[in-house]
Amino acid sequence: MPPEQLERARHLRRDATVPERLLWSRLRDGQLAGLKFRRQHTIGPFIADFYCHEFQLVIELDGDSHIGRARYDNSRTAYFHDAGIRLLRIANDDVIADIDEVLEAILRACRR
Numbered sequence: 001m002p003p004e005q006l007e008r009a010r011h012l013r014r015d016a017t018v019p020e021r022l023l024w025s026r027l028r029d030g031q032l033a034g035l036k037f038r039r040q041h042t043i044g045p046f047i048a049d050f051y052c053h054e055f056q057l058v059i060e061l062d063g064d065s066h067i068g069r070a071r072y073d074n075s076r077t078a079y080f081h082d083a084g085i086r087l088l089r090i091a092n093d094d095v096i097a098d099i100d101e102v103l104e105a106i107l108r109a110c111r112r
Helices: 003-014 018-030 070-082 092-097 099-111
Strands: 038-043 046-052 057-062 086-091
Touching (some): 003 038, 018 038, 018 057, 046 070, 057 070, 057 099, 070 086, 086 092, 086 099, 092 099
Parallel strands (some): 057 086
Antiparallel strands (some): 038 046, 046 057
């Protein structure tokens, strides 16, 4: 992994958004059905918000930073798909409004 990508991942972990911190507080340490998640995990040229290796599932939180970045997001989606990794996009607002429903959606995605 290039050193600048590693530093970028560290920066993203340090400066996590409120929805990222909230979701991580419920995913870390196997709290969700014993599943292991990594945050700001590098996969190829991209950094996934959250990643569950066991189920090859990337969880991306979408908020204001994704406005106007459809081309970039589409390239990430295509890269993950081609690598056999599933992608679940969740709106930041959904994490804030109903974290329990978001966790249920993540569990459903893992079961598929």
